[in-house]
Amino acid sequence: MTHSHRYLLFYKPYAVLTQFSDRTEASRDTLKAYIDVPGVYAAGRLDRDSEGLLLLTNDGWLQHRLTDPVFAHPRTYWVQVERCPDEPALEHLRQGVVIKGDRTRPAQVRILEQEPDLPPRDPPIRFRKTVPTAWLELTLTEGRNRQVRRMTAAVGHPTLRLVRRAIAHLRLEGLEPGQWRDLSEDEVMELRRICRSPRSKKRP
Incomplete structure (x- = not known):
């Protein structure tokens, strides 16, 4: 794991957008209200009316692997x-x-x-x-x-x-809504291992 990469696990509360800015006229909560780490983006989304785990990173390789449907985690x-x-x-x-x-x-x-x-x-x-x-x-x-x-x-x-x-192996336990933490080095290594090889596009 390089020191320039950050991997954050965030417990997204209800009614928070999975983005750092909101260009609509309505005043809606975004990730900016909770996370002050520059340069990280959500790897995958949660709807505004959904809650729970969100992974944010500035690791483009991992972000791609987590969002491309070929890599079915x-x-x-x-x-x-x-x-x-x-x-x-x-x-x-x-x-x-x-x-x-x-x-x-x-x-x-x-x-x-x-x-x-x-x-x-x-x-x-x-x-x-x-x-x-x-x-x-x-x-x-x-x-x-x-x-x-x-x-x-x-x-x-x-x-x-x-x-x-x-x-994958990352769990909600230990976080309250609105809280985030850095992944441990072991957690990042396991996540990269899971994402390393693509699964078949063919459905069973």
Whole structure:
């Protein structure tokens, strides 16, 4: 790892844009409000209404490997959805869902027996007494636009809250919303190892 490269792990809060500036007239929070390290950029995105892990770096090679879909690294999400999906709905997610005419890659998915220990969201999700919710753990190897939300909606379970828990071996634990830390040298070495060889573009 060269000393000129920085690798930051950031817990993005809800309603923060995954960029350092916002050219719209509306006043919206950006990464600038939380990170004062010059020259780093997000390797991948999280929607404004999503929360959780974001990796930032000035290492162009690694940034390319993490964002190019050929280099399919796993990303794990905790997803709160309306109602509890049955086994056919879960299997549909595992096999891939057709979005805009193209099937997503197979995913790993399971129902969490307990609600994950997460800070309250501000504002909280919309809550309806007549509609129960469930939490899923969903692992993808691609990052299409609003993919998780579109996948759960396609099987009849709209997403209410979405938190990225992991990027490859990197985890959310140890950070609070709005906090960031540098990766250790061992974490960077493992990340570069994971990203070194491309996986096939062909879906299983």
